[in-house]
Amino acid sequence: MFKFVFRRSTQSIGAIIALLVLVFFLARLTGDPAYLYLPLDSTDAQRQAFNALHGYDDPIYVQFFRYLGDLTQLDFGMALSRNRPAMEVALEAFPETLKLAAIAMALALVAALVVGSLAAARPGGLFDRLATTSSLAGASAPDFWVAIVAILIFAVSLGVLPTSGTGTALHWVMPIGVLMLRPFGLLTQVVRGSMVGVLSQPYIKTARAKGVGRRRIIFVHALRNALLPVITVAGDLTASLVNGAVVVETIFGWPGIGKLMIDAIVQRDFALIQSTILITAIAIFLMNILIDLIYAAVDPRIRHQQA
Amino acid sequence: MNTPQPLLTVENLTVDFHAASGAFRAVDDVTFHVDSGETLVILGESGSGKSVSASAVMGLIDTPPGEIVSGRISYRGTDVTRMSEDKRLAFNGSKVAIIFQDPLSHLNPVYTVGWQLAETYEVHGKARGAEARRLSIEALRRVGIPDPESRIDWYPHQFSGGQRQRIMIGMAIALGPELLIADEPTTALDVSVQAQILDLLKELQREEGLAIVMITHDLEVAANMADRVIVMNAGKIVEQGIAKDVFADPQHAYTKRLMSALPDEADYRDGKSSGESEPILEVRDLSKTFLLSPGLLRPPKSLRAVDSVNFDLKAGETLGIVGESGSGKSTIAKMLLRLTDATSGEALFHGKDIFRMNPKELMKFRRRVQMVFQDPFSSMNPRMSVFSIISEPWSIHSDILEKSRWRERVIELLGLVGLRAEHADRFPHQFSGGQRQRIAIARALACDPELIICDEAVSALDVSIQMQIIDLLADLRDRLGLAYIFITHDLPIVRGFADRILVMQSGQTVELQRTEEIFRRPQRPYTQMLINASPRPKWEQSNAAHA
Amino acid sequence: MKLMRHSAIAALIVGTSSVGGMATAQEVTIVLPEQPANLEPCRSIRSDIGRIINMNITETLTIIEPETGGVAPHLATEWEQIDDTTWRFKLREGVEFQDGAPLNAEAVVNSINRLMNPNLTCDSRSKFGDVTLTPEVVDEYTFDIKSDVAIPIMPTLAGTMQIVSPNMPFDQEVNDPVGTGPYTLAEADNEHVLLQRNDNYWGETPSVTEATYMWRNESAIRAAMVETGEADLTPVIAVQDATDPEADLPYLNSETTRMRIDMSIPPLDDERVRRALNLAIDWDGMGEALFGPDVLRATQMVVPGVRGHNSEIEPYTYDPERAKALIDEARTDGVPVDEEITLIGRNGFFPNSSESLEAMQALWSEIGLNVTIEELEASDWARYLDKPFPEGRGPTLFQQQHDNNTGDAGFTAPVMYHSEGQYSTVANEELDKILDEAVSATGDERGELFQQAFSKVYEDIIGDVTMYHMTGYASVGPRLDWKPDLKTNSEIRLSDLKFK
């Protein structure tokens, strides 16, 4: 087990390094940062001075080796736009996103498991059709559109929720609700599909022959078997939430890493881009390992065979 | 049979399966009864409706759209088809229990067997917690699982096939039901294990006074277990009666045909024993070691699947390789076909080592040696037409046949294996298992091979079809001068077909002899066991169960 | 940086108190369109920073009055030009920085040197171009600013320099500014910035005790926050969100937009074509549709009130017939009017910027020009902004927005129209001469010369298609009595906020 985690970690470190190299070079292909840092009416001399000050006039490989050198000292560079160490800024924002994504994902998963399972109990039935259509509809609308409409309705018209920001429990309702929609819709479909398949497995017949009731068959016998594909999809969706809660963070003024990353990208704050990507990448790789471990926990065959 | 009222009566049961093209009658006006403590065998081939009629008793036929159209199933006088959901749940498992073919897929893979056993007690309110666990351990012990205290926490995949079926039986009898339905309980098992399971069932029946409805396609198993027999064909009961009578003197034409599929005693192939000619294939010290991939929690292990096997084969000769699962017989086939590499040893085909052939030689070799696999469902690409399947060798080896003659030759080959020209444009799923195996044979014949390796080529087929395919192979052998390596777990089946037999166990050679020698004078206990493992009819057994 | 790690308790209190705008009578919540990248005073001409700290935390020597082009005293009480390259300022006495350091000549000299420190990336330095400033202490409250070239508008420029405490790190950009202003920075994190009243302030004590700044990108959300009372004020909302004339107040935001004509490349080198470009646009229809009923048609790149603004220039009127005729005329004279003309835009430049491109493209196509749009990402767009312009670019019309809140056309006209101007596509000797004179002139003469230049550009040369003086809308909650003005883009003085 430790061996497995170790092997996966070494592989992942390789991938993370490749990612950082890629980001380092590609980010510097996107134009002269002096144009974005300095006011438009700056002079050429001022721009050159800026580039010289921050080493942007060195050949790119020199910049790269300097970056690597700093990395070995755990120096991730200064976030130029923020006047602060880049890693500090990124680490401050990451937990905010993680909290949001984890809660949204957990709720979506639980709701999808219940709704998807019930829908699979009678495929083609009324509940199935209603659940399928409405969950998919929720997943099919652009999230920023849903978010703004929700704010106009719940905050402005009804006045029951705050428009945006953080603070009280009520502040969490809309961001999580919007963030949940897509995972919920997709997961419900995955749960349903997987459940329908599992419910026609022979061991379900055995359970019925034993006299096990319908509800217990669905939620105890079938559900755990139906989990594997759900975990895979849920993992991918969580990864995309960690990386891509940008829209929700932007609209609701949530101080998360997605928003930070896009700001960094737009402002060409290289050190900050690298740090945010490093953190999310590590989070995603850790999560992939976690998912493999969950696999093994859910399915003893995987535990006993191999990873 | 001292109870006046039967335990279970099925009257005029008719079951339809619905499909877009209309209803298909799976069970047609079937009537039978079961008395306490007796064994009723329902005998029939696939699609005869035998399983459906038994499942109906448990209310288990809703997978896909089966519907009881008419008829009555009563258990001690109560109609079970009209039970409420709650009554049904209380009834299933406690009064009537069922075990199935393929216990692996019928046990929930993600829960321990102990959990699954304990659940039986718990859902029926018989025991819970520690008490349920204790009862579960007892149940495992009862069905002969060694060391049940620790194995209760194992998962189904950690047991062998025979043990899994024991666990299924333990679960079925946990609540002391009066009737056990056994749906092909030994079909996927090795012969030696099959005998043990049948003995266990009989023992339990004796001790518990259990009535058993045994569903099987296997005549020997049927004879071994039955007090009474029902023979079903195409949804109808064609014959029923006391087992001995039915077997000894079948009345219905279908029953007669079935009975004739039992292999004959005499009739060994007189082996033209082309003793003088050079062997076409010489296998020397062939070995294969598998490195088991390390588990999450275990160190890596290695398994010697084939251990220094030697044999040779002459032109036109048939070698039977017989062994139970895990004996390494299929691995030999794979190595000889170069589908997997040998760990050591050599196999000389016309003097050239198969394992050291260069690509060009290998291509030539692959024209001379063909194969027929066990499962005709999966050995053909489902998206290719029969024509493309049979002609594939010609598109791989472009010099065999010019394209303009392909169709003509495909039709010729189809004729040779007993299929018709119009079959060429159909797809594999439109054929029955036997037909598919014929197609596979036609493909093997497409490049005029010298040797065909048949890996369990008839194991998946109904008995009557098995004999047809073997006869076809024998006929082709005589007409085309083919040599066969015929791999099987079923010793009797090669009796009239193979010239020599290689018996294998755990990767090692047990015995290599002429067929007649093997059957008449088996040298080793294992061979003897294989021969004797075939179940004997109940009425011939010394201490027959109380009748 | 200590600032950023404030005690959890404090954050919690603020976090909950800012909910629903339940601020007590003396506290306000202001919602901005973007998070301030940092809080460094030497970068405060960026509006995201300036709106928070300018005139609240840090103050300037002089105050520019953009409506009139005048300059008023603030930290400096008087000033005079001693020679061509030297200005002498006198400081207000008795003023202290928030950290207790006295405001004296030495502190100001240090502050100016910090602004000019090459080791800092100071945005505010851009106003000075490549000039070198050498400040010198004369006595406790008097100092000189010497420069290597003459700067006739030094008092105006002094209005952009934030004076910071000498205790602030000289060689490092920071996020905890210390100035002389009426407010001090209390907290700052990714969600909010909190300013508290400085009770030792030298001037009049303002009525707001605490101001919380938050930021939301979406205009609709900012408007909703003011509407629901979660915020008291937002300086910028989109025109379509300005639905309540009581609360949503328009103001000229000192930005002016134009399409710069690349005059060197045919067919744009033909004056008739350039005139047609100006005549083909439905200025009133487009202005109202995209920028609201309060938008002001521009004839020059500075807003009314700025020294040098010429209010006598008559704008071109919508006349598609004449435009078409001009194009046809040019065509018969062999001008390649069918050449593909590219509109270079910048994505997300200003509200409805791409819609305005689309509208103009459609209108120009109607008079027979072949126009395509290319909307570029900011730094890609910037390649076309400065000289040297990209090689092989073809005829282009370049979308530009210019902000001059200094009250003087000297920050606009030379750079845009002088043949050596950084953004200029115009090369006209006569115009160069006028501009050269204007730059070194002072007083009324300076204004008149710039007016002359603007009318020449607009009427004779037609170097661009000037569009609009842009209007912003601020949304003000019912508790506050406040009106936005030309400077709202760059500063929001908390001391101007009054409660009703």
Place this chain on the structure above:
Amino acid sequence: MTILKKSVDGATPKAERQAGPFRLVFRDGLAASAVAFLVFVTLCAVFGPILIGDLATTPNFRARNQEPFDLSMGAAYFLGADTLGRSLLARLVVGARNTLGIAAAAVIVSLMLGGILGLIAGYSRGRLSGLILRLADVIMSFPSLLLALIVLYSLGPSITTLILVLAITRIPIYLRTMRAEVLEVRERMFVSAATALGANHRRIVFRHIAPMVIPTMLTIGAIDFATVVLAESSLSFLGLGIQSPQFTWGSMVATGRGYLATAWWVAFWPGLMILLTTLSLNILSTWWRTYSDPHQRWRLELTRRLQRRIQR
């Protein structure tokens, strides 16, 4: 020989006449409406721009923010107009082409690239396979926004670059699925059979493995189509999507979002189109999954009433 004459044994070919998917889909009201809607939208995408002409791009300041369901400006303004007074109906029809075209192209490109990489990873195993999988990891954690910006900057704004961005970010999905499928299929008996016949790798991959996995890939593609349309719209929201004067439904929603409080229709109609399109695709892929599963297909084949009777 008697055996040869006995020939065709017992069982008849299974379900001789299977109802084809086209006939079945019309038995299911929901699936049928999904098909009908998709056909309609596709027709719009193909023929719309020819029929509509300039109406979708010409500003008409008189009709600025025209309310829907008001016929005073003519039928073209039935769904209202946007800020520049352009007919929303016309823009929806014309926008269908870019929306569907971009999504389809992105799905095809990522399906091809991901499919081929997955095929290699699954078929070759070993080190190359591991390398390709790590590549997928890298793509997965590479923020699509940065990618969009890089591509936008270095290749300039165009539909091609947008397709490229969307396609690259979706590659891992296909790559992993393809690999998993190939790993399974390559163990099937008919692959061994082909090897034993002497088939080379190319033949096995293209003739035997690819046809087996393509249906799964196409199903995923259909669902992914929806994801791509939404991703494209999110890029527009952040200003990195399609650049004007080109437009898609996604960019219409993104630019219209500012008017949700005052002129809801500007963003509502394109949002509705996106919703209906993605919903239809999802419904169809669910339907297809049922259809292609032999254990479940009966649910489609039987009438609803019969199903209810059987299931009690």
